[in-house]
Amino acid sequence: MTTLYDALLAYGKSDVYPFHMPGHKRQVEDFENPFLIDITEIDGFDNLHHPEGILKEAQERAAEVYGSRSTYFLVNGSTCGILSAVSALVRPGGEIGLARNCHKASYHACYLGDLVIHSLYPQWEPKFGINGGILPEDVEKLLKDYPKTQAVLITSPTYDGAVSDVKRIAEICHAHGIPLIVDEAHGAHLGFCPYFPESALKLGADVVIQSFHKTLPSFTQTAVLHVSKSARVDEDRIRRFLGIYQSSSPSYIFMAAMDRCVEFLKNEGKERFEAFAARLEDFYAFIRGLERIWIPGYEIRGDYGIFDFDRSKILLVPDAHGGEWLAEELRKKDHLELEMAAGGYGLALTSVMDTEEGFERLRKALNRIDGELADEEAACVGRVGAGVESALDRRSRSVGYDGVVHNEIVVSLRGAYDGEKETVPLKESEGRISGEFLYLYPPGIPLLMPGERISRDVLGRVAFFQGEGLSIQGLRDYRAEFIDVLKKDR
Numbered sequence: 001m002t003t004l005y006d007a008l009l010a011y012g013k014s015d016v017y018p019f020h021m022p023g024h025k026r027q028v029e030d031f032e033n034p035f036l037i038d039i040t041e042i043d044g045f046d047n048l049h050h051p052e053g054i055l056k057e058a059q060e061r062a063a064e065v066y067g068s069r070s071t072y073f074l075v076n077g078s079t080c081g082i083l084s085a086v087s088a089l090v091r092p093g094g095e096i097g098l099a100r101n102c103h104k105a106s107y108h109a110c111y112l113g114d115l116v117i118h119s120l121y122p123q124w125e126p127k128f129g130i131n132g133g134i135l136p137e138d139v140e141k142l143l144k145d146y147p148k149t150q151a152v153l154i155t156s157p158t159y160d161g162a163v164s165d166v167k168r169i170a171e172i173c174h175a176h177g178i179p180l181i182v183d184e185a186h187g188a189h190l191g192f193c194p195y196f197p198e199s200a201l202k203l204g205a206d207v208v209i210q211s212f213h214k215t216l217p218s219f220t221q222t223a224v225l226h227v228s229k230s231a232r233v234d235e236d237r238i239r240r241f242l243g244i245y246q247s248s249s250p251s252y253i254f255m256a257a258m259d260r261c262v263e264f265l266k267n268e269g270k271e272r273f274e275a276f277a278a279r280l281e282d283f284y285a286f287i288r289g290l291e292r293i294w295i296p297g298y299e300i301r302g303d304y305g306i307f308d309f310d311r312s313k314i315l316l317v318p319d320a321h322g323g324e325w326l327a328e329e330l331r332k333k334d335h336l337e338l339e340m341a342a343g344g345y346g347l348a349l350t351s352v353m354d355t356e357e358g359f360e361r362l363r364k365a366l367n368r369i370d371g372e373l374a375d376e377e378a379a380c381v382g383r384v385g386a387g388v389e390s391a392l393d394r395r396s397r398s399v400g401y402d403g404v405v406h407n408e409i410v411v412s413l414r415g416a417y418d419g420e421k422e423t424v425p426l427k428e429s430e431g432r433i434s435g436e437f438l439y440l441y442p443p444g445i446p447l448l449m450p451g452e453r454i455s456r457d458v459l460g461r462v463a464f465f466q467g468e469g470l471s472i473q474g475l476r477d478y479r480a481e482f483i484d485v486l487k488k489d490r
Helices: 004-013 054-066 077-089 104-113 136-145 166-175 235-245 252-287 323-334 356-382 391-399 413-417 456-467
Strands: 017-019 070-074 095-099 116-120 149-155 180-183 207-211 223-227 313-318 336-338 346-349 421-425 438-440 445-448 482-486
Touching: 017 356, 054 070, 054 223, 054 252, 070 077, 070 235, 070 252, 077 104, 077 149, 077 180, 077 207, 077 223, 077 235, 095 104, 095 136, 104 413, 104 445, 116 136, 116 149, 136 149, 136 166, 149 166, 166 180, 223 235, 252 356, 313 323, 313 356, 323 336, 323 346, 323 356, 336 346, 336 356, 438 456, 445 456
Parallel strands: 017 336, 095 116, 095 149, 149 180, 180 207
Antiparallel strands: 070 223, 207 223, 313 346, 421 482, 438 445
């Protein structure tokens, strides 16, 4: 029998290079045996839920480094930060403006508060098949149409690196007298080097949630919640809900890791991020020489709501094959593990801890694959009667659909999730009202949420993703063959 520990140890000691989370990339070697520092709230080590000493000072150092009014350590990941922020800023039964590409945790917060959701739809970048940004004018329209909205929550940067115009969106929210929450889980590294976009915290957002573990040298599950210096929030309510959603037995290992990460940013951040930026710039220069693999960079800024782009998220788009094929090629032949593979692309997540050796291995692998794709195309052209699709046509076909999910909300999220249900085959559920979440993981963005009418569009997307071998989650039926729907459609 192989235990989880044994499997993890073997993977960690292998030659597989991680182009995936966590951001430490197994490069932090001076962290002592974690069992030595695994304690509880004993004398001298403070209490996260009532910090007065060493933990209070640690969080204050984090606030100083990030430029916030207050920073709170999160030992339950960004999820508990999102739950706390939404619960604190939107009263039970209230209304929230919510970007439709937000993580499932945002929807769980809405369920807990029985909130009325007004959806903000990101733009769709058709060339690479990714969600773009949230348009400020859409935020303005939503707040005019629904003046009882108590807060707006968006995700920026997205899992793929698209950054919205946070400054303008914040200004609009504030003009309407409400706060802006930004899920910046994938942007804890922003603001430390001009090569990367500016942090939402410095652009006017009131509450910003970041995952240290995604892009910085820290353990999985470590995150922070920032309250800006000019925040329009009741911070006592945020602390109250952090006490509800955070574990009552917070890990001192996690908190120590976050404190060390802050010290890393303070003492080494400028130098290390400049070196990281140089490695990325060299990599993007190399990419421009490839003919059959496409990687978006700064050129996608300015359209489709993409105000800026985080180039630490490397989107690898092969001409003739999908993302799963590319991920498998890199895994089997080059021992490189990507963060995620979608229909049309693979995602390599990089961080300040990535090594030059890692980038060089990725360059060599992509150069090999690019040459093989060119040979494959040449062989195809040489066949009698064979046609060759354009690069754009192939990418469009591999994505499998066009645009973002626009589902009709028929019943409130809580009303549907807690309503009386029956189970039907997923393929036969068109027109029914969903009683469950259905999402791709990663990144955990719902394709369907309870209370939405199941459309042919959604079913087509699900069928495509299943055909690509992607992970469909959220349904009670793990095989994703059946779905719970409301017995009585309302």
